[in-house]
Amino acid sequence: MALSERSILRDSVDVLRITAGFVSLARTTKFCRCCGLEQWQEDLPAVQAMGNALQAAQKALHDIENRSAPFSQMTQVWNNFFIVYVHLFRYHSRELTGSGCDKSQVQNVVIDKGIECGMLSPAQLQELKSLII
Secondary structure, eight states, X not given: OOOOHHHHHHHHHHHHHHHHHHHHHHHHTTOBTTTTBSSOOTXXXXXXHHHHHHHHHHHHHHHHHTTSSOGGGHHHHHHHHHHHHHHHHHHSHHHHHHTTOOHHHXXXXXXXXXXXXXXXXXXXXXXXXXXXX
């Protein structure tokens, strides 16, 4: 049974909240292994890309919810989630695990919702699953 646009929007807002929480956990460690520096620096390309992707997803969801953007923007929202999760699980896996993050939560919540909503491509799913293992 296909999900309604409203259900997909609701699930996507949930994923946005979860994603923002994971980003917050990574930021509290003050260590970004993608740059090898001992502090979080907002001006690094990978950090900027992750922050920009999260902001773009948030804005698009807001616009879709307020009907000032077409529902087709939802694909871009999930592409932005993908960018954030690839960065988090490539470079911040240790920090997230040390903070009590259970990667199976990501599998159960984010990936399963992406599959259910039809918003992640098979290649994206495979890459995320490979990073979680």
